Amino acid sequence: MTAADGGGTTTLVVRVENKAGVLARVAGLFARRGFNIESLAVAPTDDERFSRLTIVVGVDAAPMEQVVKQLDKLVNVVDIQELNPSASVERELMMVTVRAEPEIRGQILDLVRIFQATVLNVGYDEIMVSLTGSPSRVDDFEGLLRPYGIVDVQRTGKVALPKLVKAAPDPLAP
Amino acid sequence: MNMNGGQALMKALENEGVDILFGLPGGAILPVYDPLIDSSIRHVLVRHEQGAGHMAEGYAHATGRPGVAMVTSGPAATNIVTPLCDAYMDSIPMVVVTGQVPYAAIGTDAFQECDTTGITMSVTKHNYLVTEAADIPQVIHDAFYIATTGRPGPVLVDIPKDIVDPNNPRSAMEWYTPDSHDLPGYFPNQAGDAELIRQAAKLICEAERPVLYTGGGILKSRGAEALLELAEMTGIHVVTTLMNRGGFPDDHPLCLGMPGMHGNYTAVTAMQEADLLIALGARFDDRVTGKVGEFAPLAKIIHVDIDSAELGKVRRPDVAIQGDCRVVIEELVKALKEMGGSEAQPDRNQWRSRISGWQERFPLTYEQSKGDELLKPQYVLEQLRDSTPSDTIVASGVGQHQMWTSQYWKFNHPYTWVNSGGLGTMGFAIPAAIGAKAGRPDRMVWAVDGDGCFQMTAQELVTAATEGFPIKVALINNAYLGMVRQWQEMFYEERYSEVYLTRDVPDYKMWAEALGCVGLRVESPEEVGPAIAQANEINDQPVVVEFRCEAEENVFPMVPAGMSNSDVVVDPSQRDQPR
Numbered sequence: 156m157t158a159a160d161g162g163g164t165t166t167l168v169v170r171v172e173n174k175a176g177v178l179a180r181v182a183g184l185f186a187r188r189g190f191n192i193e194s195l196a197v198a199p200t201d202d203e204r205f206s207r208l209t210i211v212v213g214v215d216a217a218p219m220e221q222v223v224k225q226l227d228k229l230v231n232v233v234d235i236q237e238l239n240p241s242a243s244v245e246r247e248l249m250m251v252t253v254r255a256e257p258e259i260r261g262q263i264l265d266l267v268r269i270f271q272a273t274v275l276n277v278g279y280d281e282i283m284v285s286l287t288g289s290p291s292r293v294d295d296f297e298g299l300l301r302p303y304g305i306v307d308v309q310r311t312g313k314v315a316l317p318k319l320v321k322a323a324p325d326p327l328a329p
Numbered sequence: 330m331n332m333n334g335g336q337a338l339m340k341a342l343e344n345e346g347v348d349i350l351f352g353l354p355g356g357a358i359l360p361v362y363d364p365l366i367d368s369s370i371r372h373v374l375v376r377h378e379q380g381a382g383h384m385a386e387g388y389a390h391a392t393g394r395p396g397v398a399m400v401t402s403g404p405a406a407t408n409i410v411t412p413l414c415d416a417y418m419d420s421i422p423m424v425v426v427t428g429q430v431p432y433a434a435i436g437t438d439a440f441q442e443c444d445t446t447g448i449t450m451s452v453t454k455h456n457y458l459v460t461e462a463a464d465i466p467q468v469i470h471d472a473f474y475i476a477t478t479g480r481p482g483p484v485l486v487d488i489p490k491d492i493v494d495p496n497n498p499r500s501a502m503e504w505y506t507p508d509s510h511d512l513p514g515y516f517p518n519q520a521g522d523a524e525l526i527r528q529a530a531k532l533i534c535e536a537e538r539p540v541l542y543t544g545g546g547i548l549k550s551r552g553a554e555a556l557l558e559l560a561e562m563t564g565i566h567v568v569t570t571l572m573n574r575g576g577f578p579d580d581h582p583l584c585l586g587m588p589g590m591h592g593n594y595t596a597v598t599a600m601q602e603a604d605l606l607i608a609l610g611a612r613f614d615d616r617v618t619g620k621v622g623e624f625a626p627l628a629k630i631i632h633v634d635i636d637s638a639e640l641g642k643v644r645r646p647d648v649a650i651q652g653d654c655r656v657v658i659e660e661l662v663k664a665l666k667e668m669g670g671s672e673a674q675p676d677r678n679q680w681r682s683r684i685s686g687w688q689e690r691f692p693l694t695y696e697q698s699k700g701d702e703l704l705k706p707q708y709v710l711e712q713l714r715d716s717t718p719s720d721t722i723v724a725s726g727v728g729q730h731q732m733w734t735s736q737y738w739k740f741n742h743p744y745t746w747v748n749s750g751g752l753g754t755m756g757f758a759i760p761a762a763i764g765a766k767a768g769r770p771d772r773m774v775w776a777v778d779g780d781g782c783f784q785m786t787a788q789e790l791v792t793a794a795t796e797g798f799p800i801k802v803a804l805i806n807n808a809y810l811g812m813v814r815q816w817q818e819m820f821y822e823e824r825y826s827e828v829y830l831t832r833d834v835p836d837y838k839m840w841a842e843a844l845g846c847v848g849l850r851v852e853s854p855e856e857v858g859p860a861i862a863q864a865n866e867i868n869d870q871p872v873v874v875e876f877r878c879e880a881e882e883n884v885f886p887m888v889p890a891g892m893s894n895s896d897v898v899v900d901p902s903q904r905d906q907p908r
Contacts, residue, residue, distance in 0.1 A: 171514070172513065172514060175458070176458070180450060187451045204513075220641060221641075221642060224637050227637075228636070229514070230454070230455040230515045231514055233514040234514075
């Protein structure tokens with residue numbers, strides 16, 4: 156299994172100071188230490204002083220402990236969470252334009268319905284749809300659309316948050 | 330108080346305790362050189378910006394205080410990249426201020442513009458591009474804090490011209506004295522985990538063949554005294570890596586000296602045979618470990634380092650303690666005392682006698698020159714060592730002369746060895762010696778240089794002569810890029826490729842004189858002592874003593890690159906000795 160098909164990857168959620176050049180420091184560190192980024196999503200947090208990077212790293216390519224420790228040494232990196240896929244909720248957004256001559260458009264709309272995807276734009280022989288879901292669900296959707304002829308596809312890379320605690324605290328506990 | 334950014338920069342540097350600044354002015358940094366005239370800080374005008382960087386490093390090596398350099402933008406900034414990388418590899422506290430084109434011109438390929446923060450990102454601990462004059466006091470305060478705390482390292486501050494130029498309204502600001510740091514991602518930790526320290530103490534009490542493997546972290550943490558106490562209480566032998574020469578006295582009976590590729594046989598072999606390595610501020614560098622998979626195969630590892638990324642980077646430790654070396658050693662000594670101190674250490678007589686057996690059979694050795702032969706570099710270094718005060722600071726370049734200096738010198742005081750370990754920067758010696766002399770004017774400072782190295786940075790002898798730094802240079806002239814020649818002899822079937830530098834060109838004596846130094850030339854063993862004595866007497870001028878040395882001398886012992894430390898190649902005269 157390779158990192159690209161979803162196995163052998165780890166997701167790092169890295170909170171950084173929202174300052175010029177910070178993304179270059181992180182990307183430069185990965186390049187310099189020979190680590191490989193599978194995907195990267197960046198956005199500001201609710202606190203404007205910080206941004207959050209969601210980085211998917213191939214674990215076969217690098218000892219994860221070294222990745223985390225070297226990242227942590229960057230002065231602008233505030234904290235790092237290593238997210239295990241089974242203990243986190245992951246989402247990715249895909250926008251895709253697919254060939255859809257009028258006679259087969261219905262088949263594609265079937266898939267859109269099944270996956271609860273969204274039609275964004277329609278052309279005379281193409282259709283643009285989007286899907287938000289777990290990375291593997293997005294993979295499935297993309298795979299099913301491929302035979303129709305994908306014209307353009309854009310994926311955001313995944314973002315993730317840790318799963319929440321399920322068991323409520325025992326009200327009788329001291 | 331109203332002032333401009335340039336005045337604020339000088340005031341901020343003064344507030345950090347900077348007493349000396351190594352630099353060279355140019356267009357973008359020009360406005361800062363005006364308030365410099367009114368500052369208490371002494372400026373040393375270098376002849377090349379690389380010199381400024383290495384001087385700042387030499388100053389930091391010798392004093393423990395951060396070295397500071399200031400140069401202009403573009404080519405000056407690229408010229409100082411080598412010292413930044415050198416300081417980064419060897420964890421030297423240094424702050425470099427570079428000029429930059431006006432903020433509005435950044436990105437336009439303006440004259441003498443380069444992306445200084447981009448270029449230096451991977452060779453600095455941190456760097457800044459300051460965009461507002463009002464940020465200067467805080468950034469300088471943060472830069473010194475980052476450079477000197479945790480694992481020390483170089484910090485670069487890039488300052489656009491407009492925010493320091495009094496003729497530009499963007500330079501106007503109100504002075505404030507920063508009293509804190511807003512660095513939400515930077516928490517240098519000092520203390521080690523108490524439970525892990527107890528575990529380490531327990532391993533030490535159980536070890537039959539322990540070795541203290543000590544690196545540059547000892548000197549960086551001012552931990553030499555603590556190390557001495559630990560070694561003497563436990564009776565454990567100490568190896569001092571290239572970065573910790575002087576961190577434990579060479580004359581101490583427990584000192585085994587330098588390990589590694591050109592370490593002495595006993596230091597290399599004791600580590601190889603150990604059942605416990607106590608690594609203190611050392612990073613398992615490839616020049617120390619040889620082939621990593623076969624390094625110290627029987628040893629458990631205790632690894633202490635302020636940088637948690639070093640713990641487990643090369644070799645998985647059994648006990649990993651993140652913390653300042655001195656603080657952790659002091660806690661370790663306490664924990665060992667609670668367990669019974671020296672009484673609790675097992676009988677290690679058998680191990681001691683193995684070590685002394687290696688020391689007897691495999692001392693450092695060379696054959697003295699005969700008849701018309703030129704000087705042996707080892708002889709020169711022995712003479713230099715024996716004719717200078719024991720607290721002499723010695724700086725070296727990189728190559729054979731560096732290894733011989735580390736091997737033959739007796740370092741008995743911390744902060745007397747100034748060298749380029751990690752990056753291996755040829756030409757380091759002369760500017761670093763000048764920086765060391767600037768920091769310790771009370772000490773005698775010798776640079777030991779090779780002829781290849783000398784030709785890279787000799788121009789800084791002009792700086793030494795004109796700025797009043799009477800350093801002394803022992804130039805080991807063997808007419809070759811000697812270390813490369815040795816590798817070609819040993820590993821490329823004596824096919825010598827581009828390593829001969831010529832013996833007589835340049836004329837080093839004349840060159841030294843032209844640079845404002847006293848130039849001496851020595852060709853026979855009888856002249857060595859008197860020439861050194863003469864050089865030692867000269868205190869108003871730098872001195873260069875050219876020692877004409879045998880070209881074919883090789884550095885032994887040697888662990889060939891990629892080989893196991895068990896396959897250390899000893900001096901030809903010792904190859905019949907039982908291991």
